[in-house]
Amino acid sequence: MAADVVGLLDALGVSRAHVVGASMGGMIAQVMAALYPSRVLSLASLMSTTGRRGKGRTSLRLLRHMFSRGARTELQAIERRVRLFATIGSSDFEQDVNEIRRATALSFHRDLDHREGRRRQYKAVRAAGDRTGQLAQITAPTVVIHGTTDLMCHYSGGEATAAAISGVQFVLIEGMGHDFPPDAWPVIIDAIAENTSHLARASGGFADESGVAGDG
Incomplete structure (x- = not known):
């Protein structure tokens, strides 16, 4: 999937980009920064982990959501997603429940076989393995962001990610x-x-990479 992102940049004619990924997207962004350093201006890894056993573990409280029956109707999908985010969502911030409902409805109609999609995501996360050694290769300016009440991926995953990458900024919310x-x-x-401004200061201004970054 990291190679897919590089392929997208190629198709768009973009030589380098600031890469941001959350959860499994954070894993993909990490791999991209490690394997394709010339394509990554900066990296932001959010609510993700290194794949090391015991780090970024998922709370047992989520098992009932992860193994529940798939939704057959849009309403069921929305109700299920609202219940899920009531559990994994932020404890100290107000949720935008209307946005959760809107996004879930779009997702339901885009992929009616969504339960199989969840299985593929789970397999992808397991197949990625421990990337700690790979992350040590990352040279792009990096920020790691995580929340203290993340039940899906414990913030120890963010701590492990920050520890694996040299010169990283770690933000715990x-x-x-x-x-x-x-x-x-x-x-x-x-x-x-x-994090992106580190590159600008090093180069004396913002890099103009096929419109990826400018003076704004």
Whole structure:
């Protein structure tokens, strides 16, 4: 999947990009930064982990959600997703429940065989294995962001990721779970923007990489 992202950059005519990934997307972004360093201007790994056993573990409280029957209707899918995010979502931030409902409805109609998609994601995460040694190869400016109440991926996963990459900035957000509550956006956005600015300071200005970065 990291190679797929590189293929997308090729198709778009973009030589390098600032790469941000969350959860399994964070794993993909990590692999991309390690294996394709010339294509990654900076890396932001959010609510993710290294794959090392015992790090970033999922709470047993989520088992009933992970192994529940798949939804047969849009309403069932929405109700299931709202219950899930009531569990994995942030404890200290208000959730945008209407956005959860909207996104779930779109996802349900896009992929009616969504339960098989969950199985493929689980297999992909397991197949990735321990990437600690691979992460040590990353040279791009990196920020690792995690929440203290993440039940899907314990923040020990973020700590392990930060420890594996040289010169990383680690941002731990109190009360944030495995979601993106609007009130946490300013902290997340500022951390990502600050990480990209390291490159700008090193080069004396923003790199203009096929429109990926500019003076703004």
